[in-house]
Amino acid sequence: MDNTYELNVTVNGTSYQETVDPRTLLSDFLRDGLGLTGTHVGCEHGVCGACTVLLNGEPVRSCLIFAPQVQGQEIMTVEGLGTVDDMHPLQEAFREAHALQCGFCTPGILTTLLPWLEENPNPTEDEIREAISGNLCRCTGYQHIIDAVKLAAEQMN
Amino acid sequence: MTYKVIGKRVRRVEDPRLLTGGALFVGDVNLPDMLHAAFVRSDYAHAKIISIDTSSAKEIPGVVGVYTAEDMGEAWEPGPPLVSPPPSLEGVTFNSCRQVPLVKDKVKHAGEIIAVVVAESRYIAEDAVEEVYVDYEPLPAVTDLEKCLEPGHTLVHDELDSNLAAHLVQNKGDYEAAKKEADLVIKRKFKLDRGAAAAMENRGIVVDWDQKNQHLMVWDATQSPIPIRNGLAGRLGLRTHQVRVVAPFVGGGFGPKIMMFYAEEMVLPWLTMKLNRPVKWIEDRKENFYATTQEREQVQEVEMALSKEGRILGIRQNIIHDTGAYDPYGLTIPLNTQSHSMGPYDIKNYSSELSVVFTNKIITTPVRGAGRPQGIYIVERMLDIACRELELDSRDVRRLNFIKPDQFPYDHEIIDQAFTNLVFDSGNYQPAYDKAIEKIEYDKFINEDQPRLRAEGKYVGIGVVPFIETTGVGPYEGARVAIEPSGKISAATGVGTQGQSHMTSFAQIIAEQLSVEVEDISLVSGDTAEIHWGTGTFASRGAVVAGNAVLAAASDVRKKVLKLASKILETPEDELELEGGQVRVADIPDKSISLGELAVLANPFRGAVEPGTEPGLESTKYFGPAYGATAFGVHGMILEVDPETMMIKIHKYVTVEDCGTMLNPLVVEGQIHGGVSMGIGNAYYEKLHFDENGQLQNASLADYLIVGATEMPHIEVYHQNTPAPNNKLGTKGVGEAGAIPVPAAFAQALENALPNYDLEITETPLSPNRLFELLYRQED
Numbered sequence: 001m002d003n004t005y006e007l008n009v010t011v012n013g014t015s016y017q018e019t020v021d022p023r024t025l026l027s028d029f030l031r032d033g034l035g036l037t038g039t040h041v042g043c044e045h046g047v048c049g050a051c052t053v054l055l056n057g058e059p060v061r062s063c064l065i066f067a068p069q070v071q072g073q074e075i076m077t078v079e080g081l082g083t084v085d086d087m088h089p090l091q092e093a094f095r096e097a098h099a100l101q102c103g104f105c106t107p108g109i110l111t112t113l114l115p116w117l118e119e120n121p122n123p124t125e126d127e128i129r130e131a132i133s134g135n136l137c138r139c140t141g142y143q144h145i146i147d148a149v150k151l152a153a154e155q156m157n
Numbered sequence: 158m159t160y161k162v163i164g165k166r167v168r169r170v171e172d173p174r175l176l177t178g179g180a181l182f183v184g185d186v187n188l189p190d191m192l193h194a195a196f197v198r199s200d201y202a203h204a205k206i207i208s209i210d211t212s213s214a215k216e217i218p219g220v221v222g223v224y225t226a227e228d229m230g231e232a233w234e235p236g237p238p239l240v241s242p243p244p245s246l247e248g249v250t251f252n253s254c255r256q257v258p259l260v261k262d263k264v265k266h267a268g269e270i271i272a273v274v275v276a277e278s279r280y281i282a283e284d285a286v287e288e289v290y291v292d293y294e295p296l297p298a299v300t301d302l303e304k305c306l307e308p309g310h311t312l313v314h315d316e317l318d319s320n321l322a323a324h325l326v327q328n329k330g331d332y333e334a335a336k337k338e339a340d341l342v343i344k345r346k347f348k349l350d351r352g353a354a355a356a357m358e359n360r361g362i363v364v365d366w367d368q369k370n371q372h373l374m375v376w377d378a379t380q381s382p383i384p385i386r387n388g389l390a391g392r393l394g395l396r397t398h399q400v401r402v403v404a405p406f407v408g409g410g411f412g413p414k415i416m417m418f419y420a421e422e423m424v425l426p427w428l429t430m431k432l433n434r435p436v437k438w439i440e441d442r443k444e445n446f447y448a449t450t451q452e453r454e455q456v457q458e459v460e461m462a463l464s465k466e467g468r469i470l471g472i473r474q475n476i477i478h479d480t481g482a483y484d485p486y487g488l489t490i491p492l493n494t495q496s497h498s499m500g501p502y503d504i505k506n507y508s509s510e511l512s513v514v515f516t517n518k519i520i521t522t523p524v525r526g527a528g529r530p531q532g533i534y535i536v537e538r539m540l541d542i543a544c545r546e547l548e549l550d551s552r553d554v555r556r557l558n559f560i561k562p563d564q565f566p567y568d569h570e571i572i573d574q575a576f577t578n579l580v581f582d583s584g585n586y587q588p589a590y591d592k593a594i595e596k597i598e599y600d601k602f603i604n605e606d607q608p609r610l611r612a613e614g615k616y617v618g619i620g621v622v623p624f625i626e627t628t629g630v631g632p633y634e635g636a637r638v639a640i641e642p643s644g645k646i647s648a649a650t651g652v653g654t655q656g657q658s659h660m661t662s663f664a665q666i667i668a669e670q671l672s673v674e675v676e677d678i679s680l681v682s683g684d685t686a687e688i689h690w691g692t693g694t695f696a697s698r699g700a701v702v703a704g705n706a707v708l709a710a711a712s713d714v715r716k717k718v719l720k721l722a723s724k725i726l727e728t729p730e731d732e733l734e735l736e737g738g739q740v741r742v743a744d745i746p747d748k749s750i751s752l753g754e755l756a757v758l759a760n761p762f763r764g765a766v767e768p769g770t771e772p773g774l775e776s777t778k779y780f781g782p783a784y785g786a787t788a789f790g791v792h793g794m795i796l797e798v799d800p801e802t803m804m805i806k807i808h809k810y811v812t813v814e815d816c817g818t819m820l821n822p823l824v825v826e827g828q829i830h831g832g833v834s835m836g837i838g839n840a841y842y843e844k845l846h847f848d849e850n851g852q853l854q855n856a857s858l859a860d861y862l863i864v865g866a867t868e869m870p871h872i873e874v875y876h877q878n879t880p881a882p883n884n885k886l887g888t889k890g891v892g893e894a895g896a897i898p899v900p901a902a903f904a905q906a907l908e909n910a911l912p913n914y915d916l917e918i919t920e921t922p923l924s925p926n927r928l929f930e931l932l933y934r935q936e937d
Binding site: 024042047084094095096100104110136 | 181
């Protein structure tokens, strides 16, 4: 049995050609294979949302996908959103509103919100709560996250 | 005191790295030639191990080794007693039974470790775990807190006579005499059950033994790196300088990450020294449910004696507390329960008997709240019940019983978790309570909203609960502050961060003293290479104990700066001012020197440092309070129950917090929001269901329901400031406060919402199902 797989994938705009074990989870491939450790793994069963990345622009749980399933496709992780010196307005808003504490769930929340805000540029509080209802945060009680999303929506408009 | 930086809503220094995926968590540590560990865990809660067959696991390509207790030889020893029993009480029974690295003979809870596999990848290691065959002789599981003390009951620890782990009695005044004077004596039994801390980051540890340097490097998702360093050095026969423990960014702690030592923390360092290769283990979520400590399980019988005016004459309490399979954490949780069982009230007579029991369940250690919610729950529930019987307004009764401002410091004459007298340092309870009543619009709700909504067929109720939180206990913490030649500031403390914003809040204290920008301060928390002494992050004490150590170190550096600048600028110290990283002569702005230049001058390469002085602009200081700083708060909530589904909707949630001086209100509010979310979980969603075999039935995040954004209300946070008198900053802790009163407030609001059901709630956590059972049972 051939135990390797040649994976071609674009992550954060860079093309990668990597040999992987076919059963490698996308989350592990990103973290251990490419060193993009901003994607966090909180539950490994698709509930907590910490490992959310964008697959062709749509949020997916990278712990529920095998790396070969993204063959030829485009991934975006939190590392593709902004840098320390040049953060995305959504990241800036999270900082401004103290929307993170330990920061472990944050990358998955940012990647969930990025496409959602494009589709929902003027969200209400209830809509924001619904949008992040698949992302668990144990630190913030979500309130400052909601403040941050409102702030980001204002600034991105 | 007017501050420029302290007390301001300063945005966090640590955020850019966390927001861009650049912050280091233990799981991100990958080293060349690194091996991966996975553990074989017991399927049974209680069973003898007949045999362990590791042979086929060892044959899997990529497996480096499979090890059992036998393989550890003399390195096998139980974990240390983390917190010893209180020495100052007579008649204390304490049976110390500590967790082991790998089980030798008998497993005592499901999830306990029997063997460890080390392999070239985590995937291979987990494959091999499935190939380790353990032959068990299952034994009846000890799970019932009350029955387990009956004579002849199955024993968790065969070397003991019973399942009693500890027993102590605490008395204040004379309860029996008070009871004779009472107009009303009520007695109730309470059942408080378990929940999980469920930090979003599971535990993890990476270890790397450097044979040539004879040095052990450890990255550990712990709340307590310095004691881990000290303990590991002792266990491994090393000096402390041969071990460096780093707790980098830690993805939430909430208590269980200060359980020392977890079995994995004992096994991994042994493995790296044995194999001479780095080894990594990251806990998965299932393991987090089975192997990370939990909290809250108690059965209590409580009696309260009152006068007809509602004055509480005394409380008698019998607590049975479940420590799980082992008791490394001593009596911290139940002592906290006792310390909070009189709430914020002036109660002269208290008698509390505590029995701690062993069961075949996961070890309990503090989880955000740490015994406090149980105390507040019983005293507030008893007051609500008493007020109904006495037909008194519960608000008046609470006001009548509050400790008054002129009674502080208030000595409760019992011991607290730090084994010192339970003394409340300060407080001003009634104004905060009244503010909460006002902000929740209590009268408007009772007189207008509730009747109107009830007429519409809605079940809406209100609950308002005051609480105290003992915070900021000793023994001590330290901080080091230094000015670098660049003029930037480096600082360190042993109190690691799990999201509490230490890098910002502590920087604010330094910025205040040295008149520099918060961004110019780099604070390391949780690296034993940076500071030698400390205990850790627990008990809502960072802002108090480490905060005041930071203040002491920063103000000492300020003194050194002024002394040296005075000499260089030939100007008396009192004519100098610090501003923007410069020391200036007050009247001559051009005559100045930068902090960086002073730092260089303070560390000369030639010449001699004057006798009695130290090189550099650096200081390390410690702070240890005689007793803690007691915070106060009030939570008010209005909720609606759907009578069909028993799902609830919280319409309004108000908190008033008095944590003394706030270092950063933004951070304080964040702490309260998060605490409330955990409290709502504790009240209505999060319960760990163990069956009679000691098996956890809901060990996944799909089945154990952490509160999500749609369950959370908007929380209004209001502040009151009664500064702590025994520390210079005037701070009191707030980390756990949010979680403490929620179950009690929830119960009060549910009873208020469902007046036709004669509902009396004496248990927590509830759930929609459980509420339905309680109502249905009463309708029968």
